[in-house]
Amino acid sequence: MMNNDKKANQSIQCTVDQCEYHCQNQDYCSLDCIKVGTHEANPTVEECTDCESFQVKQ
Numbered sequence: 001m002m003n004n005d006k007k008a009n010q011s012i013q014c015t016v017d018q019c020e021y022h023c024q025n026q027d028y029c030s031l032d033c034i035k036v037g038t039h040e041a042n043p044t045v046e047e048c049t050d051c052e053s054f055q056v057k058q
């Protein structure tokens with residue numbers, strides 16, 4: 001997919017430019033909606049949270 005096919009969702013800021021859904025020239029996600037979760041039993045800091053919509057860029 002070309003980068004300019006993606007439309008930045010101004011409601012979802014993201015700096016993970018290794019993700020397929022990242023709008024490369026802008027720090028936004030292109031999805032309409034994302035899912036955030038945790039890999040911890042008792043999350044205490046932001047590092048405990050994950051974007052579960054992440055897909056590695058091919």
Ligand code: SF4
Binds near residue numbers: 019054
């Ligand atoms: S899916 Fe998640 S990690 Fe990927 S660009 Fe959107 S917010 Fe960022």
